[in-house]
Amino acid sequence: GQNIDQPTEMTATEGAIVQINCTYQTSGFNGLFWYQQHAGEAPTFLSYNVLDGLEEKGRFSSFLSRSKGYSYLLLKELQMKDSASYLCAVPNNYGQNFVFGPGTRLSVLP
Amino acid sequence: DADVTQTPRNRITKTGKRIMLECSQTKGHDRMYWYRQDPGLGLRLIYYSFDVKDINKGEISDGYSVSRQAQAKFSLSLESAIPNQTALYFCATSDFQSSYNEQFFGPGTRLTVL
Numbered sequence: 351g352q353n354i355d356q357p358t359e360m361t362a363t364e365g366a367i368v369q370i371n372c373t374y375q376t377s378g379f380n381g382l383f384w385y386q387q388h389a390g391e392a393p394t395f396l397s398y399n400v401l402d403g404l405e406e407k408g409r410f411s412s413f414l415s416r417s418k419g420y421s422y423l424l425l426k427e428l429q430m431k432d433s434a435s436y437l438c439a440v441p442n443n444y445g446q447n448f449v450f451g452p453g454t455r456l457s458v459l460p
Numbered sequence: 461d462a463d464v465t466q467t468p469r470n471r472i473t474k475t476g477k478r479i480m481l482e483c484s485q486t487k488g489h490d491r492m493y494w495y496r497q498d499p500g501l502g503l504r505l506i507y508y509s510f511d512v513k514d515i516n517k518g519e520i521s522d523g524y525s526v527s528r529q530a531q532a533k534f535s536l537s538l539e540s541a542i543p544n545q546t547a548l549y550f551c552a553t554s555d556f557q558s559s560y561n562e563q564f565f566g567p568g569t570r571l572t573v574l
Contacts (some may be wrong), residue, residue, distance in 0.1 A: 358500075369497075383562060391515035392550060393503070426492065439563070447493060447518065449561060450503040 352376045355452035356438055361457045362428055370423045370454045372438030384412050384423045387435045387453065396423070396436075411435040425456075433458045463487045465568035466551050472572045473541050481536045481569050483551030491554045492534040493563065494518075494526060496547040503550065510556070527548055541573045 362368040374382065381400035385393040392431045397419060399405055399414035411424040423436055436449040464485045475480050476525050483492065494506040495518075498536040505518030516525060523545065527535045539543055552563040 355570040370567040379562070385559075390548075392567050393563075394565070395560075398562060425469040427489070439503075447505055448503075448506050449505075450495075452500060 352440060352449045354438055354440065354449060355455045356436075358452065361455070361459060362389070364428055364430060364458055366428050367426050368456065370372060370425070370430060370436050370456065372421045372423070372448065374419050374421070374438070374440050374451075376419075376440055376442075376449075378442075378451045379416060380415055382421050383410075383439040383448065384421075385437040385439060385450075387437060388402050393437055403427045407410055428458050430458050432456065432460070462552055463535060464564055466549075466560075466566040466569050469567065472574065474563060474574050475542055477541050479538045479541055479571070481538075481549055481551075481571070483534045483536070483566055485532050485551075485553045485566075487553055487555070487564060488531075489555045490526065490531065491556060493552040493554075494521070494524075494534065494536045495550045495552065497544075497550060498547050499570075506536065518550035521574045529536070540573075543572075543573045546571060546573045 355373045384396040388391040397412040404413045409426045414421045435453040435455045437453045439448040464480045467482045493508040495503040497503050499543050524538045531562050548568050550568050551566040554563045
C-alpha cells in the first residue's frame with residue numbers, strides 16, 4: 351500500500367520562505383507531484399520530481415530524496431495569494447492513478 | 461473556456477435520491493478520474509477510466525457507479541444518496557502520452573445530502 355504524510359497547517363509571513371514537507375511510503379516509485387489548491391477551487395499542478403534533487407521553477411522549488419521517501423516544496427518571497435493548501439501525490443505502483451496526501455494548509459500573514 | 465467542466469456546480473439532495481454528476485473535457489485526454497474531497501482526508505479516488513471501454517474501481521467505489529459515454533464524457537452516479545456522501549467532488553483528466561502524466565482538475569461539484 352501507499353501512505354503519505356504532510357503537516358496539517360503552517361503559517362508564514364509575507365516575503366518569507368516556507369518549506370512544506372511530505373513523507374511517503376510506496377512499494378514502487380513513479381515520481382512525486384505537488385499541487386496547489388485554493389479554498390473551494392480545483393487543484394492545479396505545481397511540480398513533478400522523479401529523480402533525486404531540487405527542481406526550481408520561479409519562486410517555487412521541489413526537492414526529492416527517494417532513499418528517504420521524502421520531498422519538500424519550498425516557496426520563496428511569499429505573497430498573500432500563496433495562501434492555499436498544498437497537496438503531495440504519488441502515482442500507485444503501476445502509475446495508473448494518484449494517491450494524494452491530506453494536504454498542508456498554508457496561511458500567509460501580512 | 462474551461463478545459464474540464466463539471467455540472468452541476470452545487471447540488472442539494474435528499475437521502476435515497478439518485479443523482480448524477482457530469483464531467484466533460486475538451487483536452488482530448490484519454491484518462492478520466494472521479495475524486496471526492498473531505499476536510500482532513502484529502503482527495504480520494506472513486507473511479508477511473510483509461511478509455512471508453514475501460515472502467516476501474518478506486519479506493520472508495522462503494523455506493524457509486526460511473527459511465528464513460530465518450531472519450532470526452534465521464535459521469536458519476538450515486539444510486540441512493542446518503543448523508544456521508546456529502547463532499548466536494550472533482551473530475552480530472554490526464555494524457556498518457558504527456559511527459560508527466562499530471563492530472564488536470566475540473567472546478568468541482570459541491571454535493572450536500574440531507
